[in-house]
Amino acid sequence: MTRSDEQDPGRDGNDPGALGGEGRVDPRAHEPGPALAAFRNGRSLALEEIPVLSLEELRNAVIQAPNGHGRVSALFAVPAADGFTLYAVLSCEADGLIRVGRAALAEPSFPSMTPECPQVHLFERVLAERWGLVPEQHPWLKPVRFAPPWSREPDLDPPLSAERSAIALEHPYRIDGSSVHEVAVGPVHAGVIEPGHFRFQCHGELVMHLEISLGYQHRGIDRALAGGPAPRTIPYVETLAGDTTIGHTLAHCELVEALSATRVPPRALSIRAIALELERLANHVGDLGALAGDVGYLPTASFCGRLRGDLLNLSAALCGSRFGRGLVRPGGVAFDLEPERVERIAKGLEATLGDVGSAVTLLWESPSVMERFENTGVLTPDTADALGLVGVVARAAGLDRDVRHDFPAGMYRLAQIPTSVARTGDVFARAYVRWLEVQRSGRFLHEQLRALPAGPVRRPAAELRPGRLAVSLVEGWRGEICHVAITDAQGRFAAYEVVDPSFHNWTGLALALRDQAISDFPLCNKSFNLSYCGHDL
Amino acid sequence: MPVHQVVLHLLCLLTLPPLLVGIIVKVKALFAGRVGAPLLQPYLDLFRLYRKGTVLSRTSTWLFVASPVVAIVTMLLAGLLVPFGYPSAPLAFTGDLVLFAYLLGLARFFTLLAALDTGSAFEGMGAAREATWASLAEPALFLGLLALVRRSGSMSLSTVLDVSLDRGWGESSAVLLLVFVSLFVVFLAENCRIPFDDPNTHLELTMIHEAMVLDHSGPALGLILQGAATKLFVLGALVVHTILPMSRGSSVVGWASFLGAMIGLAVAVGVIESTMARVRMKRVASLLIAACVLAGFGVILTAR
Numbered sequence: 103m104t105r106s107d108e109q110d111p112g113r114d115g116n117d118p119g120a121l122g123g124e125g126r127v128d129p130r131a132h133e134p135g136p137a138l139a140a141f142r143n144g145r146s147l148a149l150e151e152i153p154v155l156s157l158e159e160l161r162n163a164v165i166q167a168p169n170g171h172g173r174v175s176a177l178f179a180v181p182a183a184d185g186f187t188l189y190a191v192l193s194c195e196a197d198g199l200i201r202v203g204r205a206a207l208a209e210p211s212f213p214s215m216t217p218e219c220p221q222v223h224l225f226e227r228v229l230a231e232r233w234g235l236v237p238e239q240h241p242w243l244k245p246v247r248f249a250p251p252w253s254r255e256p257d258l259d260p261p262l263s264a265e266r267s268a269i270a271l272e273h274p275y276r277i278d279g280s281s282v283h284e285v286a287v288g289p290v291h292a293g294v295i296e297p298g299h300f301r302f303q304c305h306g307e308l309v310m311h312l313e314i315s316l317g318y319q320h321r322g323i324d325r326a327l328a329g330g331p332a333p334r335t336i337p338y339v340e341t342l343a344g345d346t347t348i349g350h351t352l353a354h355c356e357l358v359e360a361l362s363a364t365r366v367p368p369r370a371l372s373i374r375a376i377a378l379e380l381e382r383l384a385n386h387v388g389d390l391g392a393l394a395g396d397v398g399y400l401p402t403a404s405f406c407g408r409l410r411g412d413l414l415n416l417s418a419a420l421c422g423s424r425f426g427r428g429l430v431r432p433g434g435v436a437f438d439l440e441p442e443r444v445e446r447i448a449k450g451l452e453a454t455l456g457d458v459g460s461a462v463t464l465l466w467e468s469p470s471v472m473e474r475f476e477n478t479g480v481l482t483p484d485t486a487d488a489l490g491l492v493g494v495v496a497r498a499a500g501l502d503r504d505v506r507h508d509f510p511a512g513m514y515r516l517a518q519i520p521t522s523v524a525r526t527g528d529v530f531a532r533a534y535v536r537w538l539e540v541q542r543s544g545r546f547l548h549e550q551l552r553a554l555p556a557g558p559v560r561r562p563a564a565e566l567r568p569g570r571l572a573v574s575l576v577e578g579w580r581g582e583i584c585h586v587a588i589t590d591a592q593g594r595f596a597a598y599e600v601v602d603p604s605f606h607n608w609t610g611l612a613l614a615l616r617d618q619a620i621s622d623f624p625l626c627n628k629s630f631n632l633s634y635c636g637h638d639l
Numbered sequence: 640m641p642v643h644q645v646v647l648h649l650l651c652l653l654t655l656p657p658l659l660v661g662i663i664v665k666v667k668a669l670f671a672g673r674v675g676a677p678l679l680q681p682y683l684d685l686f687r688l689y690r691k692g693t694v695l696s697r698t699s700t701w702l703f704v705a706s707p708v709v710a711i712v713t714m715l716l717a718g719l720l721v722p723f724g725y726p727s728a729p730l731a732f733t734g735d736l737v738l739f740a741y742l743l744g745l746a747r748f749f750t751l752l753a754a755l756d757t758g759s760a761f762e763g764m765g766a767a768r769e770a771t772w773a774s775l776a777e778p779a780l781f782l783g784l785l786a787l788v789r790r791s792g793s794m795s796l797s798t799v800l801d802v803s804l805d806r807g808w809g810e811s812s813a814v815l816l817l818v819f820v821s822l823f824v825v826f827l828a829e830n831c832r833i834p835f836d837d838p839n840t841h842l843e844l845t846m847i848h849e850a851m852v853l854d855h856s857g858p859a860l861g862l863i864l865q866g867a868a869t870k871l872f873v874l875g876a877l878v879v880h881t882i883l884p885m886s887r888g889s890s891v892v893g894w895a896s897f898l899g900a901m902i903g904l905a906v907a908v909g910v911i912e913s914t915m916a917r918v919r920m921k922r923v924a925s926l927l928i929a930a931c932v933l934a935g936f937g938v939i940l941t942a943r
Binding site for chain 2: 292293306394396408468470620621625
């Protein structure tokens with residue numbers, strides 16, 4: 103543990119620009135459990151401040167994380183002089199602190215944590231795929247992205263290499279029986295959507311198990327970000343998941359600002375929050391329309407399709423791009439908002455949200471729609487918690503989990519948005535949480551546009567400080583976006599880890615489908631609406 | 640039946656069905672606040688498909704090619720048994736209503752076989768669903784026809800559907816209404832309309848009928864689509880005639896009221912599809928059983 107004598111400067115609310123300040127170990131961070139460095143979202147720590155644990159201690163910290171110490175936001179390995187260093191990033195909603203620990207990994211294998219802590223199952227599979235680090239006793243060891251290994255030693259043969267398996271052929275779980283049949287869907291789908299392979303083990307119309315195989319969208323962004331920041335870094339980050347441009351770019355910029363101790367002007371923080379909430383609105387409204395479309399309910403499907411376009415146009419009014427590209431930059435935002443445009447956006451927003459209200463209310467008032475939404479694809483809070491699900495999906499299952507509230511950064515330290523939670527965990531809950539968030543984001547946007555702080559919108563970002571680690575969490579419209587970076591002695595990214603909310607949530611979809619009718623899969627899938635490229639990177 | 644009425648009936652059967660589809664699509668578009676495709680778009684689609692080439696899987700057999708032909712031929716034959724604007728159909732004999740029901744069954748049988756012939760998981764799933772729901776839709780159709788038979792004392796569709804104002808509505812309005820509702824449900828289910836199936840969906844896992852024809856292309860698909868439109872028209876005519884009084888006087892009035900009622904039926908389908916969602920797959924059975932029960936009540940009412 104390191105210094106714990108100073109009050110966190112950002113907590114009093116008077117200094118929203120102090121994003122890039124030094125990370126301090128919070129005085130409240132003294133619960134029992136392994137000693138980890140604890141700091142706030144959007145801060146950085148010198149690497150020396152992160153305690154080096156034994157593998158056993160780190161393992162215990164991760165395994166105990168779900169019991170009140172937090173959730174595993176990231177788990178990754180960085181090559182070291184002799185072997186690897188394993189980093190674990192835990193985020194704890196109870197006290198709003200992010201905890202980081204590390205351990206040296208000398209052997210090419212380690213005891214898997216997945217049997218005790220299921221939420222790391224994908225992280226461990228990535229470790230095996232990238233570095234050939236075998237998590238022993240992992241119950242479900244198969245490639246995640248079917249990418250070539252990152253290992254530096256060419257003759258090291260990783261257990262999960264791309265050459266060995268084709269994406270659609272890797273299905274460890276199989277159910278046998280004369281009346282069990284398998285339905286394979288994708289990677290080419292009938293709609294204009296991203297590629298992914300879904301394999302259903304069915305008994306008649308009943309789904310017993312769904313195996314989701316992704317990786318078709320892997321572009322290697324995760325690897326390309328290391329060594330930056332480079333001129334290409336921002337375009338890479340903006341396209342991590344095309345519908346979450348603002349979310350991912352914001353996470354990246356907050357990370358860079360934390361590593362370079364850049365203070366962002368309040369006006370820029372407000373414009374960033376406006377952009378993030380507009381992105382949320384457009385996607386949530388589009389999703390509500392698509393959910394209506396999947397049950398064949400025409401009115402809401404048609405109107406929300408158009409209204410999503412109107413909301414995207416508001417993003418275009420903000421920065422010239424309907425998907426928010428080119429707006430968020432390290433140190434602030436690239437474009438200021440003059441009063442006339444503020445007025446135009448506020449007016450457009452009010453009119454659009456009025457229409458959204460009437461289109462969405464139709465859903466709740468149609469018995470035929472409610473009959474389809476309710477009790478379809480139920481996810482229990484226990485399952486959601488065990489898998490470490492995030493975002494709309496977790497909140498719909500009753501978990502009070504929202505980065506904007508739990509780990510506020512930027513404008514969200516000053517202006518709160520209530521967390522929208524539903525209890526039932528079904529398609530209805532996921533739709534209703536979206537609707538609650540649409541209303542609350544609308545009110546938030548209204549306040550922000552009325553009281554936009556004065557001042558500049560960008561300060562030049564300084565050079566990254568060497569030898570530090572920073573974590574930034576952003577509540578994108580799907581859920582928690584986690585970016586972690588470690589700088590080397592020259593102030594370049596020695597490691598850059600991106601965790602999209604879809605990475606956590608795809609397994610939730612597979613479990614929500616158990617014992618459901620296969621004909622309800624498209625509806626369940628739409629209610630999760632996860633990103634393929636965000637998962638595949 | 641005069642020759643010119645037969646010619647008119649045949650013309651109607653061969654040319655009008657796609658228009659009905661066009662009307663439904665137009666109504667849905669207007670409800671959604673769009674201009675929508677032109678009314679004649681289904682004709683253009685058929686024309687496009689008939690000019691295309693066909694892709695045939697190496698693993699499929701003659702059944703795959705035969706099924707679209709069977710589908711359209713059976714529907715055209717069924718169309719000869721149902722009266723349109725004239726009080727009698729071109730073909731009318733005692734027991735033709737049984738032939739009518741089994742022409743529908745024959746078409747379905749071949750469609751199922753062709754679907755299974757492809758060996759695709761989707762098509763097999765669609766075939767299983769179609770067979771299940773058809774086994775519930777068929778009793779509703781037969782019970783409805785049975786009520787009409789008992790009411791009219793005839794075994795021929797042309798006579799059974801001959802509802803005049805005094806002999807039909809005057810004597811047995813309750814029976815006619817029950818049969819009408821029951822046959823309307825069967826009509827929606829047989830033609831894969833909402834709330835049973837979504838003809839617009841691209842989601843294979845939710846399809847019933849569409850899943851069975853995923854592998855057909857070009858002229859074969861064109862025949863299937865035209866067969867489906869013809870089925871919509873012929874079953875629609877059956878539904879309409881259960882309550883529409885037939886004109887014995889001028890044939891112009893007869894045809895005008897028939898075509899008007901068919902347009903009204905298409906608009907009604909469009910409105911239903913615009914205002915309600917699809918039911919859950921397992922609830923389809925409940926709806927069809929309800930249709931059976933309604934038709935059953937109709938039969939009971941005729942047994943006084």
